[in-house]
Amino acid sequence: MSKAVNGSEPEMPDFETLADLAARDPIAFEKIRNHLIERTIYSQPESKREKLARLQFRIDGVIRRSSNPVHACVLLNGLLLDSAASLLDKIDCLPGTSRLNSYQEPIPERTVYLELVRKEDP
Numbered sequence: 001m002s003k004a005v006n007g008s009e010p011e012m013p014d015f016e017t018l019a020d021l022a023a024r025d026p027i028a029f030e031k032i033r034n035h036l037i038e039r040t041i042y043s044q045p046e047s048k049r050e051k052l053a054r055l056q057f058r059i060d061g062v063i064r065r066s067s068n069p070v071h072a073c074v075l076l077n078g079l080l081l082d083s084a085a086s087l088l089d090k091i092d093c094l095p096g097t098s099r100l101n102s103y104q105e106p107i108p109e110r111t112v113y114l115e116l117v118r119k120e121d122p
Contacts, residue, residue: 012036 013021013032022029041052062079066072 037056041049041056044052062075063072066075
């Protein structure tokens with residue numbers, strides 16, 4: 001981890017340092033990850049801390065129930081997409097901001113080039 005500057009908190013390590021630490025010492029990596037997350041949450045205004053802590057709790061739950069890092073990424077991506085869709089729905093409820101009333105080009109039909117088929121047993 002980077003050294004503290006003028007007695008302040010250490011800076012965020014670069015990606016390569018974190019990736020190397022995760023590969024060499026996952027427990028130390030988790031400690032640093034949790035410290036950085038908590039530091040980020042508590043650096044925010046008090047009015048936002050509880051919401052951020054709840055979001056982090058959800059993220060940690062998704063990571064715990066995933067079977068591997070790629071599975072965690074897929075599940076977290078789904079969480080992000082659900083959140084974005086919810087935000088768009090809320091925006092649509094604002095007066096004069098409906099995306100449905102704006103002009104949208106029709107979506108062309110897609111041509112199927114690949115089709116999944118079940119392999120027959122010989």
